[in-house]
Amino acid sequence: MLIPAALRVPWTDTENPVFLHSYFIQLVPIPADRQYQQFGLFVKGPLPGGAGTMELDLHLSRGRIVRSKLIPLGVTEFDAEEIIQAQNFQELCLKIILDRSIFFSDFVSLGESDTSQSLSTFYLLLPMRGTNHENKLGVDWNIIRRCLSSPVFHRGVDSIDHSPIHGSSSLILESGPVNTRDILNCLVFTPHNKLFFFVVDILHGMNSESAFPDHKRVNYAEHYSEEFGIHLRYPKQPLLKAKQLFSLHNLLHNRVQKNTAPRELEEHFVELPPELCSLKIIGFTKVMGSSLSLLPSIMHRLENLLVAIELKGVFSSAFPEGLEVTENNILEALTTEKCMERFSLERLEVLGDAFLKFAVGRHLFLAHDALDEGQLTWKRSCIVNNSNLRKLAVKSNLQVYIRDEQFDSSQFFALGRPCTVICDDDTETTIHSQQEIENITGGDAAANRKCSKAHLWLRMKTIADVVEALVGAFIVDSGFKAAIAFLKWIGIEVDFELSQISKICSASKSYMSLSKNMHMADLENSIGYKFLHKGLLVQAFVHPSYNKHSGGCYQRLEFLGDAVLDYLITSYLYSVYPKLKPGQLTDLRSASVNNNSFAHVAVSRGFHKYLISGSDSLSDAVNKFVDLSEKCFRKSLSNGPSCPKVLGDLVESCVGAILLDSGFNLNLVWKIMLYLLAPVLNFSTLQLDPIRELQELCQSRNWKLNPSSTRRGGIFSVIVEVNAEDFRLSSSATNLSKKVATRVASEEIFLNLKAKGYKSKRKSMEDVLKSIIKQEATLIGFDEATMESLNPSQLGDLEGHDTSLSAGALSNLMTTNDKLNHRVDVSFKSSCTQSTPATTPQWQQGETSEGGSSLIDLQMGGMKNKVSAKSHLFKLCDSNSWNPPFFECINEEGPHHLKLFVYRVRVEVEDAKSTILECYSEPQAKKKAAQDHAAEGALWFLKHQEHWKN
Structure with a gap:
């Protein structure tokens, strides 16, 4: 995994002074229930692109948010001593928040980390003071030096005065008397339970003889005696008001529940007897600790953004269109769901996958006019399958940019905390063994252990998904031309010549001999489009079973139409439902782009009347389905005859014919698609797969689902059983198709359970669509130069649209x-x-x-x-x-x-x-x-x- 170059530029020991670019890290809590120490980021060179002004919302518990922003401050000068102090302070902070067990001992060394064998980052996170007005912010050296003066960092040297001090100016801690000015706003350690606390106040009105809050015990002294066997020697000392040192969390994941407003969270404090506390770091305040709890998450996101900016630089140097994609969408395309961020590549992947199949399919269709649908499908599969995409991505070194792990505090390494797992020729095999591969395949967290070279195991599918997501990013930010330029760069050719379209359109004249018994005008009116090359329209209705014509059939047009419809419908869903989750987007597309929904469109448009077929059995099957469709309008057809595939094919071949006839004018085909598929796209009769819905319901409630089937005389009998703790349900169905029979039986049980009040814990798609934001449908990305062969009169009902x-x-x-x-x-x-x-x-x-x-x-x-x-x-x-x-x-x-x-x-x-x-x-x-x-x-x-x- 790539470490961004902007954070790997070191400064040398010989530099004096050292000049570092500084960025103020602005932290704004919402609601304003916490205070934060001002911090700054210091790096050797300026941060590229939008990294220097990065904005990020950090999500805390109870819906609370801290809004962070980087603000450039210019260049800051450090002398040699200040650089050493700054590095030691950062090491101090990283050790106390990530490796706090080191502070169990009385001495902690600083400045001895060896970064020579690790891909370490070089940046400093330092406290700042002053105001951002007129750039008057500067490093708070008082805090840094006060923290570094703590006795825990100086072996044999005690900077604290332990001599008895009369009055209230000192308290007796575990190691002896300490002045109260060193106790306030410090970090202490309680050896009896091995916890760390920030001391925020001295409670002069309370001591160990005061009543304990839970009322089960008389006082604090009794509590510590019974719980820990500790007998306090100085019960009259005032108690310390303290807040426990935080545990680091991933704050990049959105923990806000829907319709939940941020709420203030009252801080939890405890009271500690001073004699149980060991002083560790002077001047290490609760406010500074609050800021340190945020900084690792901020730096994790900054590293990822810088990697995306680097990749954009690779693109822009390779092809001009690389400049047109935004760094934020590149970052989204590189980020997997595993990262637990508030975004992932999956939505872009859905869009990119659809475009990739369309672009490759179009290229193959025009380049190989002698290949049938099966051959074209096989060729396309060889290009767009995960194995080939992974191979091309690795060849272009894309895999190093992928972000495939969530923020893990134990794996956070920076200057002052280098990775200790040294990976070299001798240890690489041991570190990254076959066991590690098996672990990551099974999702074992042990396999995510980082090495000094930041190696990371990636699944083949993950790399392929990133390629598709990057295609989607180029489409969203720029358009088809940029996406095609990216595909060409990675090694996928999708170019075509407009003359190829003309050749195919001219060849369609051979089908006109079959048009004698077709009412072409009526069919065109039903479609909403008047063909220029009417042979294409005839070809779109010629079934492979028709052998009285040597010119072929609709299958090639079906191949093309299927690809373009997949992209157009994906574009529709992507634009109309911008907040739809990737899985829901895929479910909705599956519910709309399928043979069953297209078959109903074909019947409603009367396409079956124009089918040119040589099979009587096919005609009978079509007629039966048409009759049932008319009788069961808007009702479930799962118990009826199997939907003839030919009906769905007609819709796809028709769209493929329009695409060719219009000279690949996708704007026009988009309007035709919206017109033809309006009943499908309004989702008024949305029917998800009942088999899957039943499976999800059973899984959510730990019910056993047992389907079984038998076959006699070509008829399938299917029994579906659901076994719960307090009931058992079964349903049976028979059909020529095993899949149809299973669907019928599953639907009956699912509806029965639904009527009894059982629902899946997951929100139904119908409920999702009712509550989700809906926007205007948009054809995403189409910007190609196309060939127009359209007479304005061709547009029929669509005349007047911009084509x-x-x-x-x-x-x-x-x-x-x-x-x-x-x-x-x-x-x-x-x-x-x-x-x-x-x-x-x-x-x-x-x-x-x-x-x-x-x-x-x-x-x-x-x-x-x-x-x-x-x-x-x-x-x-x-x-x-x-x-x-x-x-x-x-x-x-x-x-x-x-x-x-x-x-x-x-x-x-x-x-x-x-x-x-x-x-x-x-x-x-x-x-x-x-x-x-x-x-x-x-x-x-x-x-x-x-x-x-x-």
């Missing part, structure tokens, strides 16, 4: 054919003024619509209409039976609020020369204007080539 694409550059025209490849520069201004034959429609530039696009005046048969150049180009291609023009954004430039776009239009002129015409727009402020400008160039050329005729 324009990004890009743009140049102002010229290209024609190509088998024998010709030349470029012709065109000046639109001059071309607009040229005369044309009377039989040719006349057009002129210069008039602009509200949307910013040029309008063309068309004079046909004495009628004058105003239409955009883009629309007219579509009509021209259609009238000549050419493929529709393809618009592609090839460049965008300028700042976000002053973007200029350049578009290219591609027209396949199917004449004797088979000309391919490409025209480029000038940079335009609006995408639609750039598209129209490119279209004007194409129309100008076609007009002069006599392709434009009335």
